[in-house]
Amino acid sequence: MKTRFFIHVLSIFLLAFGTLFLSCSKDGGSSTTTPPTDETGKPITITELSLASSYLIDNSKTFTIGGKGFEKNDVILLKKRNSSQQYIFTIKQLKDNEIVVETKDNIPADTYEIYIQRDNKSKLLGETTITIVFNANIPDKQGMNIKGSVYSQGKGVPNVVVSDGETVTTTDENGIYYLSSNKTNGFVFVSIPSNYEVAVTNSIPQFYKPISSSKEKIDLVDFELIPANNENHVVAFLADMHIANRNDDIAQFRNGFVNDITTLANQVKGQNKKFYAITVGDQTWDQYWYSNNFGLREFKNLIKDFNFPIFHAMGNHDNDPYVANDFLSEKPFRENFGPTYYSFNLGKVHYIVLDNIIYINTGGGLGIIGSRNYNATLTQNQIDWLKADLATITDKSTPIVVVMHIPLHNVPNVNNVYSSRLTNYNAFMSALSGFENVKVVSGHTHYNYRILPNNSTNTNVTEYNIAAICATWWWTGRSGYADNHISKDGSPGGYGVMENSGKDLRFYYKSIGFDKNYQFRAYDLNKVHITADAFAPNANATYKPQVAEYAGEYAVVNDKNQILINVWGYQPNWKITVKENGNNLTVSRVNKKDPLHIISYELKRLNANAAPTSDFVTNNTSHLFLVTASSPTSTIEITVEDEYGNKYQETMTRPKTFNTAMK
Structure with a gap:
């Protein structure tokens, strides 16, 4: 009596489990439920099973499993290898010795374990790799070991450039391409055509795909383009x-x-x-x-x-x-x-x-x-x-x-x-x-x-x-x-x-951190005097004497009423105009060091009693410009005009402060 009661309860549990499993995993959907493996009662028997090691799934969205013993209401479950992700699909066509499985649109290319589900039972059929392709029936061509399609919105795209980094080809009127490749670089890639994009994964455009290293193997590699x-x-x-x-x-x-x-x-x-x-x-x-x-x-x-x-x-x-x-x-x-x-x-x-x-x-x-x-x-x-x-x-x-x-x-x-x-x-x-x-x-x-x-x-x-x-x-x-x-x-x-x-x-x-119109910085050189007391007060006896070496000409007081302008985007077709009291000043292009960088890097390193790294120290640059004013307190109007006619301006009220926060 107790034994029959236990079996009855177990049967109810298994039936409920199977129903719950199927209700959570509709046709074409995904589930994280572990496939049931109950083999009590009549077992699932499939004879003459023929399961391919890999399937190419194209626009038909189907693949075929050979074998006898399948039933119309069987469900085929694909479980990702080393993952809990799985997909459940129905049988589209049942034949005596094979079934045609309809995958819908949502299965990603990967390696899967394939199960058959019947009622509350499940049986592992084997493992296969799913590859999504646009056209699985592209014929081979003599001497060509890479082939594929470039397509968009269900149609092949002609005249698209495809390459392996050595050979360059273009797609035909149906979007099909062939390559004879040494497979040296390990990739085939599409030169994305104008007004298209490709899928992006983690910000990286997927315009390339890996290929096998074997010259004898024929790789089928497709690229999908997105209109943009x-x-x-x-x-x-x-x-x-x-x-x-x-x-x-x-x-x-x-x-x-x-x-x-x-x-x-x-x-x-x-x-x-x-x-x-x-x-x-x-x-x-x-x-x-x-x-x-x-x-x-x-x-x-x-x-x-x-x-x-x-x-x-x-x-x-x-x-x-x-x-x-x-x-x-x-x-x-x-x-x-x-x-x-x-x-x-x-x-x-x-x-x-x-x-x-x-x-x-x-x-x-x-x-x-x-x-x-x-x-x-x-x-x-x-x-x-x-x-x-x-x-x-x-x-x-x-x-x-x-x-x-x-x-x-x-x-x-x-x-x-x-x-x-x-x-x-x-x-x-x-x-x-x-x-x-x-x-x-x-x-x-x-x-x-x-x-x-x-x-x-x-x-x-x-x-x-x-x-x-x-x-x-x-x-x-x-x-x-x-x-x-x-x-x-x-x-x-x-x-x-x-x-x-x-x-x-x-x-x-x-x-970074500035408007696009920030295109130059100007210094009132009367105020640019780099000393240890001002910019490296913590330097010890070893590093303090090095301040003058790194400061160079800026270690000496400059009272010549000069203005130094750093135009970092300068090109010879730019115009630089400097005016004092409405009068144009002579602008000379010079090769010097930028003083702000000296106090921002070299002097900060010396202040920490550490030697500046030689590769990081201020370099001479030729996008600096020098003008001389007539007074130490006159207001200076600076205009930089680029090749497009954009004008960038500063009205410098002097004296202008020199420190690491200046602009």
Whole structure:
């Protein structure tokens, strides 16, 4: 009697459990319930089972399982491997020796355990990998080991550029492409066409997909495009963030940069324009990857919540410092951000991201950080790929924007004379010949300068070398220091911004925490006198005597009534006008050091009885301008006009205070 009662209660429990399970997991939906495994009573028997190790699911949204013994009301459950996530689907078609399962639209590509459910029983059939494809029936082609579709809204998109980083091809009228690939780089990527976007995961555009390493295997790789009107768009260029979990950098990054660019992005979106960002390398700092447990993976997590797409370029400090091989040292970058060089289109502008660092890292090895040395060079593979990519653009008036970490040119002098920096400069310039409007955006230096086309070696390229988001490696804003954010040329920490309407591109430098119209800083040199008493009162007997060395000319009183102006975005086609009592003063371009940076970094380090790091100290810059007034107390009117006709002005009431809080 007790035994029959127990069995009766157990049957009610199992029936209720099965009903609850099915009611919580409707057809096509997801559930976190563990599949029931009761095999009491009549077992589920499937004979001649044929389950593929992988399924390609296309627009039909179905896949087939071979076998006998299936019943019409059976339910097929797919449970993600190593996850509680699972999906339940019905049988669309029942045949004697197979079933057709309808997956609906909501199952992501992944590896799954497949169960059959019948009444209150469940049986594991096996494991398979689900891959979502647009067209599973693309025929193979002799010699081609990558194939796929580029599609949007259920239709193939023609004339889209697809590449593996070596070979470049385009889709046919049905959106189908083929590649014969060496599979060297591990990716195939789409050059996103104008007025489309791709899905974004954790702020990273998914324009690339991994491929197998086997040349014999044929990879089927699709790309889905999302229509987006980006004819009018804004791009922010983010150079040298150097996040390393030191110097309060993460807090400064969040409280300063993140707030600043989020505000800008929201303003742009409020104008019905698209907003994007491209990093210009050195997202991290290889020297501290292991000691501070902060590398590219941690950086990726830091930026995952931005509400706009961020493309990424490689910097020399984004290589693995334990690896002394250029390609292998880039592995963490590829794992987190994809290809190290690629292209895409926004509106009428063609963007190209390059990796112009060959990382040598002499002495590097497992557990050993090498010298982290490198060459500023584009590999021949990139040069060849660049030519092939540009060959797909027939309209030579198309604006080309190239992003690469190390500058193409060295800093110009006061006469605007400059030299090339890239070792294979001529090959790069040759690849871009014929295009009328080329912009290069670079970083690396942590200061600002601009190079305009000339009539000799450079006839079509403008370069914007931009100062760093981290400014002086986050030192001046560190707790207890200057409480400002300034780069070693005196530029505020910031980033480049390009506003694009059709083929009209307009660039400016955006200082973090300031309005876009903040484009220069002016000093009353009568008040610029750098002494230990004023700026390093805590320096001891070792460091106090070094103040004059770092202060240079500013260690001496200047009573010449001079005004020094730092115009960080200066180009030779800008105009600088200074007036005293309505009269124009002579403006001379000079090569000097910015005094604010000296008191914000060098003097703060000396005040802490520490030696300033040589790479971080103030550098001479040629975007400084000097004028001499007739009086120490006259009011000075300063106007800086850029190439677009925008005017930036300051009325300087003298004497003007000199301290770390000045603007």
